[in-house]
Every structure is written in structure tokens, then in C-alpha cells.
Amino acid sequence: SVPSLASSDGFVHCLLQKIPDELVLTQSSSSFTDVLVSSIHNPRFVNNATARPLCIVTPTDASHVQAAVRCGRAEGIHLRARSGGHDYEGLSYRSARDGEVFAVVDLGARLRAVSVSVDDATAWVESGATLGELYYAVAKTSPVLAFPAGVCPTVGVGGHFSGGGISIMSRKYGLSVDNILDAKLVNAHGELVDRAAMGEDHFWAIRGGGGESFGVVVSWKIRLVEVPPTVAVFAIVKTVDEGAADVISRWQHVTPRLPNELSIRVKVRGQRATFQSLYLGPCASLVPIMSSIFPELGMTSADCREMSWLDSVAFIQFMDLTTPVEALLNRTTSLSTYTKAKSDYVRRAIPKDVWKSIFSWFAMNGSDQMLLEPMGGFMDGVPAAATPYPHRAGVLYNIQYITFWFGDDTAAVANRWINDLYAFMEPYVTSNPREAYVNFRDLDIGENAVSNDGVSTFESGKVWGEKYFAGNFERLAAVKAAVDRTDYFRNEQSIPPLPVEI
Ligand code: FDA
Numbered sequence: 001s002v003p004s005l006a007s008s009d010g011f012v013h014c015l016l017q018k019i020p021d022e023l024v025l026t027q028s029s030s031s032f033t034d035v036l037v038s039s040i041h042n043p044r045f046v047n048n049a050t051a052r053p054l055c056i057v058t059p060t061d062a063s064h065v066q067a068a069v070r071c072g073r074a075e076g077i078h079l080r081a082r083s084g085g086h087d088y089e090g091l092s093y094r095s096a097r098d099g100e101v102f103a104v105v106d107l108g109a110r111l112r113a114v115s116v117s118v119d120d121a122t123a124w125v126e127s128g129a130t131l132g133e134l135y136y137a138v139a140k141t142s143p144v145l146a147f148p149a150g151v152c153p154t155v156g157v158g159g160h161f162s163g164g165g166i167s168i169m170s171r172k173y174g175l176s177v178d179n180i181l182d183a184k185l186v187n188a189h190g191e192l193v194d195r196a197a198m199g200e201d202h203f204w205a206i207r208g209g210g211g212e213s214f215g216v217v218v219s220w221k222i223r224l225v226e227v228p229p230t231v232a233v234f235a236i237v238k239t240v241d242e243g244a245a246d247v248i249s250r251w252q253h254v255t256p257r258l259p260n261e262l263s264i265r266v267k268v269r270g271q272r273a274t275f276q277s278l279y280l281g282p283c284a285s286l287v288p289i290m291s292s293i294f295p296e297l298g299m300t301s302a303d304c305r306e307m308s309w310l311d312s313v314a315f316i317q318f319m320d321l322t323t324p325v326e327a328l329l330n331r332t333t334s335l336s337t338y339t340k341a342k343s344d345y346v347r348r349a350i351p352k353d354v355w356k357s358i359f360s361w362f363a364m365n366g367s368d369q370m371l372l373e374p375m376g377g378f379m380d381g382v383p384a385a386a387t388p389y390p391h392r393a394g395v396l397y398n399i400q401y402i403t404f405w406f407g408d409d410t411a412a413v414a415n416r417w418i419n420d421l422y423a424f425m426e427p428y429v430t431s432n433p434r435e436a437y438v439n440f441r442d443l444d445i446g447e448n449a450v451s452n453d454g455v456s457t458f459e460s461g462k463v464w465g466e467k468y469f470a471g472n473f474e475r476l477a478a479v480k481a482a483v484d485r486t487d488y489f490r491n492e493q494s495i496p497p498l499p500v501e502i
Pocket of ligand 1: 041080081082083084085086087088090091092107127149150151152154155156157158159160162163164165166167210211212213215216217218439440491
């Protein structure tokens with residue numbers, strides 16, 4: 001358990017002196033539970049066993065975040081920053097540590113403005129905006145501007161940018177963090193700092209070093225990227241009987257040779273593989289590329305559709321042509337499906353026979369999934385130390401495994417399935433370290449231990465930290481020591497401060 005000198009009453013009292021009452025929700029507030037669950041994506045952590053925050057602060061201004069940090073430090077209460085609430089282990093709104101008293105700073109509630117500047121193709125986006133809100137605001141301002149970030153529209157900007165941000169346009173434009181120009185952050189002293197004031201090391205760390213560790217990022221200045229007025233998309237399904245294993249096997253070799261403008265991701269579910277593609281160009285050029293480089297997929301002009309980039313975002317998410325783009329603004333998340341995810345990176349193509357075996361894992365449960373996100377292109381040209389995200393040159397693709405279940409009685413089976421599949425995959429993915437993606441957070445790969453002085457230990461952090469950050473972990477720990485030596489911003493997988501003697 002974690003030592004706590006917390007003064008709960010003192011914290012709330014301090015907050016109420018600095019923040020309007022209606023922005024501080026204590027457990028007795030009538031809207032407390034509604035706000036708490038509003039952005040939770042995974043009902044695994046909505047139960048009586050989950051420790052509830054002491055209170056939820058819903059800032060409308062950076063000064064409210066500063067107040068939360070200053071009061072938290074003065075009264076010994078730690079904060080969990082929450083933007084979109086999609087953390088796979090719920091670390092933005094729960095503590096997995098016995099007895100830890102904490103408060104949530106919920107940026108998603110009210111801090112989500114997006115302000116686009118077409119003249120210099122940049123935007124400022126507040127951390128609480130969802131990716132859907134960002135995409136919509138950008139594309140409605142200019143149909144030839146876009147931003148590379150994840151597929152799911154309800155993911156929050158704050159957590160997503162903090163961990164990297166894999167996009168279907170990453171082969172052309174990299175990760176979200178490769179396109180961040182500035183940020184405003186509340187540091188461990190409660191000061192509001194921008195890039196110039198925080199310094200380049202701190203700015204480096206917040207672009208991919210994982211959420212929570214380095215302060216609360218209030219807003220981000222991003223570089224928008226160019227897209228044509230119409231793009232081309234397709235989604236082609238191959239069943240196992242139609243040779244799905246052969247086609248995926250081939251896809252691994254083809255992907256690095258595709259033009260950077262073309263990305264094909266693969267979703268494996270049941271006995272089917274769906275090849276979803278975005279091409280930043282017209283069908284007239286996509287069809288010949290596909291037939292010359294990847295004829296095994298059998299794509300023809302009948303599969304190809306042209307639409308605006310914003311429509312393509314909705315199409316790739318909802319997989320139908322009738323859902324309006326306004327659905328990207330819907331922040332409602334469903335609490336019906338329990339999930340657990342794990343991730344891997346592949347640098348050497350997995351043999352065809354192994355793909356056949358992988359499909360037999362998916363014969364066991366029709367709703368589990370494996371998502372393959374192609375890398376290469378732009379990603380290959382970024383040095384591994386340019387940002388904390390180290391999985392760059394030579395990575396063929398990222399794998400995300402997700403198991404779904406619908407009630408406590410099936411949890412054990414689902415968890416056993418994903419753990420067994422992860423063990424089966426070990427020989428075919430990266431090793432030493434077995435790389436993982438921090439935004440697909442997985443507490444199975446390790447958790448921080450906290451020493452008697454209340455600081456997360458470097459040795460415990462290294463276990464999981466080198467999997468997410470490889471050679472960048474130690475630099476992250478050095479930045480942490482420089483900006484937050486007493487480890488105020490911490491969670492079960494936050495970057496620990498580098499000890500002085502190392
Ligand atoms: P949440 O608010 O839960 O925060 C996540 C972490 O960041 C927590 O530790 C939190 O404390 C911290 N944090 C949040 N806001 C912060 C802030 N303002 N300042 C500092 N720290 C902050 N990823 C991807 O790269 N590509 C993809 O396509 C997808 N797709 C996808 C789909 C679905 C359905 C899910 C559930 C998740 C993804 N992801 C993803 C993973 C996603 O990028 C990851 O879960 C993000 O951390 C979620 O960010 P949120 O702000 O929603 O989470």
C-alpha cells in the first residue's frame with residue numbers, strides 16, 4: 001500500500017477557495033457518479049471494488065488545473081488527469097493501489113475547444129477534446145487539412161497525444177506526436193508553462209512518454225497536414241476459406257513497398273480478416289497500384305470509393321456509408337463491453353503456417369480481435385530517440401490484441417484466452433525487449449513499486465518502461481527527476497525519477 005499523508009477535507013477546502021463550487025464535485029454531489037462514468041470506456045472498473053476519487057475537478061480554465069495541483073501538493077492528495085477516459089487500465093480515474101486517496105482532474109468535461117488557423121495550417125486543441133471533435137473542427141474549417149491520430153472518435157486528445165498517437169496516415173505523416181509544435185502544461189509546481197518555459201527536454205518527454213508523468217497538459221499546438229479534397233477507401237473481407245492466412249502473410253511483405261500515401265490495416269475477428277484502407281489520392285491511381293503490388297487481395301474499382309477525408313474517418317470507424325459525420329462528435333461511450341488489450345510489434349514477417357494457427361485462436365471466440373497497424377514509410381525515417389516513442393525504423397506493424405466479454409462470469413475465460421495467445425505469439429514478435437505500445441496500456445507487463453519516501457522506484461519502472469520506451473526510458477526518467485523529483489504526478493505506470501547515483 002502507498003503511504004498517504006492525505007488531508008481530504010483540507011484539499012476540498014483549499015480547492016473551494018480557488019475554484020467555483022460548481023466545478024468541484026465531491027462524492028456527495030448529485031452529478032458525481034454521472035460525471036465519473038461519463039467517459040469510462042471499459043466497465044471493468046465501474047464496480048464497488050474500484051476506489052472512487054475523493055472528488056472530481058472539472059476545470060474550465062488552466063488556472064483551475066493549477067489550483068488543483070497546488071492544493072493537491074499542499075494537502076498530500078495525488079491527482080489523476082483524465083481527458084477521454086479511454087485508458088485501457090482505467091488509470092485516469094482509478095487507483096489500483098490499496099488506500100490511495102486521489103482526485104480526478106477531468107479535462108474532458110469542459111476543456112475541449114479547438115481553434116484552427118488555416119493561414120499557417122496549425123491548430124490549438126484543448127486536451128479534453130475527442131479525436132472526433134478535432135477531426136470535425138479541422139475538416140469543417142478546411143477540407144484539405146487533416147491531422148494524423150487514432151481511428152476511434154471518442155478517444156481523448158490528452159491521453160492519446162501523451163502516448164504517441166498511431167494513425168491510419170502514420171505511413172505518410174507519422175504519429176500525432178510528430179506533429180506537435182507547442183503545448184501548455186501545468187507542472188509539478190502548479191505553474192502554467194509553454195514549450196519555451198518548460199524547455200526542450202520536458203517538451204520532448206510529453207510527446208509520447210505516456211500520460212500523467214510530466215504534468216497536466218492543458219492544450220496542444222499541432223501542425224495540420226494536407227489531404228486531397230477527395231481520398232479513396234476500401235474494405236475487403238477475406239475468410240479463412242478464402243485464404244485469409246495467405247493474404248495476411250503476403251500483406252506483411254507488401255506493406256513496406258506501398259507508397260506512403262497508402263495504408264492498409266487489418267482487423268482479424270473470428271474466421272475473417274478485414275483489410276481497411278485509406279489512400280490519399282483517387283481510385284484511378286489506387287486500383288493499378290493494388291493490382292500490381294498486391295494482386296492477392298483481388299481489389300478492383302468496384303471496391304473503391306471516393307469521399308472527403310472527414311467522410312473517410314467516419315467510414316473507417318463505422319464501416320457504413322450512411323452514418324453522418326456528425327456521429328464523430330458523439331462522446332457517449334458504451335458500458336456494455338468489458339475489454340482487456342495487449343500489444344506487440346513485428347519486425348520480421350510471421351510465417352504463413354503460423355497465421356493459420358493464429359486463426360485457430362480466433363475460432364474459439366467470435367468477438368475477440370487482433371488489429372494490425374502498418375508502419376514503415378515516414379515512420380522509418382524518424383530516429384528512435386526523436387520522441388519517446390521508440391518503435392520506428394524496421395517495424396513492419398503494430399499488433400493490438402483485444403478480448404471482449406459481457407459480464408463477470410466470462411472474465412476469467414477471456415483473460416486466459418488473451419494471455420495464452422500473447423504467450424503463443426512470443427517467438428514471432430520483437431524480443432529483448434518485447435516491445436509494447438504505451439497507449440495500449442497493459443499492467444500485466446509491470447507496475448511501479450513505491451518506496452517509503454513515496455517515490456516510484458526506477459528499478460520497478462524499468463521492467464515495463466523498457467518495453468514501452470526501449471532506449472528512451474532512461475532519458476524519460478532523467479527528465480522526470482529534473483521536473484518532478486518527489487514524484488507528485490504518478491500512477492502505476494508513470495515514469496519514475498532517475499536516482500541520483502545512476
Ligand atoms: P485517459 O483520459 O484515460 O488518459 C490516458 C492516460 O493519460 C492516463 O494515464 C491519464 O492520466 C493521462 N492523461 C489524460 N489526459 C492527460 C493530460 N491532459 N495531461 C497529462 N496526462 C493525461 N491509440 C492509437 O494510437 N491509435 C488508435 O487508433 C487507437 N484507437 C483506440 C480505440 C479505442 C476504442 C480505445 C479504447 C483506445 C484506442 N487507442 C488508440 C488508445 C488510446 O490512444 C489511449 O487509450 C489513450 O491514452 C486514450 O486517451 P484518453 O485521453 O481518452 O484517455
